[in-house]
Amino acid sequence: MKTLQDPKQLDSAIKNLEEIQLKFNKNKPLIFLDFDGTLAPIVENHEDAGMDDETREIVKQLSNKYAIAVVSGRGLSDVRNKVGLSDIYYAGSHGFEIAGPNNFEKDNEEAKKMLPVFTQIEQTLRQELNKIDGVRFERKKFTLAIHYRQVAEEKISEFHNIIENVVENYPDLHKGDGKKVVEIKPNIDWHKGKAVNFLRKELSTHKNPFSIYLGDDTTDEDAFREMENGIGILVGEHGNDSYADYRIENIEEVKQCLSALL
Numbered sequence: 001m002k003t004l005q006d007p008k009q010l011d012s013a014i015k016n017l018e019e020i021q022l023k024f025n026k027n028k029p030l031i032f033l034d035f036d037g038t039l040a041p042i043v044e045n046h047e048d049a050g051m052d053d054e055t056r057e058i059v060k061q062l063s064n065k066y067a068i069a070v071v072s073g074r075g076l077s078d079v080r081n082k083v084g085l086s087d088i089y090y091a092g093s094h095g096f097e098i099a100g101p102n103n104f105e106k107d108n109e110e111a112k113k114m115l116p117v118f119t120q121i122e123q124t125l126r127q128e129l130n131k132i133d134g135v136r137f138e139r140k141k142f143t144l145a146i147h148y149r150q151v152a153e154e155k156i157s158e159f160h161n162i163i164e165n166v167v168e169n170y171p172d173l174h175k176g177d178g179k180k181v182v183e184i185k186p187n188i189d190w191h192k193g194k195a196v197n198f199l200r201k202e203l204s205t206h207k208n209p210f211s212i213y214l215g216d217d218t219t220d221e222d223a224f225r226e227m228e229n230g231i232g233i234l235v236g237e238h239g240n241d242s243y244a245d246y247r248i249e250n251i252e253e254v255k256q257c258l259s260a261l262l
């Protein structure tokens with residue numbers, strides 16, 4: 001079982017690349033990659049995020065050798081456009097919508113029933129949060145992100161209180177946190193970890209295929225916990241303890257690490 005550790009105590013993946021390479025070469029691994037903060041740097045405005053050509057090329061080359069899925073909180077179509085590779089799998093909306101090559105598509109059926117509720121809560125939240133400058137909404141198919149990166153420090157607790165009070169009236173939904181973002185999600189036992197396990201079955205004939213997962217945020221912890229037969233690598237930090245096995249500092253080290261696996 002994976003245990004929670006202070007990220008500062010985690011070994012550096014860069015310093016242990018040889019060991020990781022060995023495990024990698026011994027198995028036929030599946031590769032799972034988070035997008036924001038892992039493949040693309042965190043930027044002020046969510047719409048401006050993007051991965052550079054070098055990273056795209058590394059992921060493309062890896063996909064010629066291994067099965068790869070990008071697992072993101074972004075909407076499926078958004079993350080697919082931003083990555084721009086057609087031969088890999090994608091899990092968007094924190095795993096509620098999954099797609100892959102040859103028209104593979106799998107939406108979470110229970111979450112589909114909640115689509116009208118999202119429209120309602122979005123309207124209410126837009127009205128209630130209108131008085132706070134800098135709030136940015138990002139509607140994904142199955143989740144709603146409300147960004148506060150551009151909200152003044154003294155307004156942030158009011159921002160959270162408003163959301164808390166509204167979400168209380170929607171038992172079908174719950175809220176989670178990310179980097180300067182509140183995410184409204186279906187109140188269903190489904191997350192990136194469950195999506196990863198679904199994909200592990202889909203992408204391999206092995207019962208428990210060796211896997212590697214790179215991510216930077218609290219939502220990636222659900223996936224790190226599932227890396228029983230595999231390796232979790234935390235990129236940077238998210239302020240809490242982690243189930244990851246290794247740590248790397250930044251996106252430059254993500255590239256270094258992924259290149260070593262080629």
Ligand SMILES: O=P(O)(O)OC[C@H]1O[C@H](O[C@H]2O[C@H](CO)[C@@H](O)[C@H](O)[C@H]2O)[C@H](O)[C@@H](O)[C@@H]1O
Nearest residue numbers: 035036042043044046049072073074179180181
């Ligand atoms: O699971 P991920 O691929 O890491 O997606 C998590 C969220 O990432 C995006 O928001 C974050 O990145 C933005 C761009 O750098 C930044 O402005 C924002 O503050 C971050 O929270 C994305 O916009 C969300 O939809 C994702 O859920």
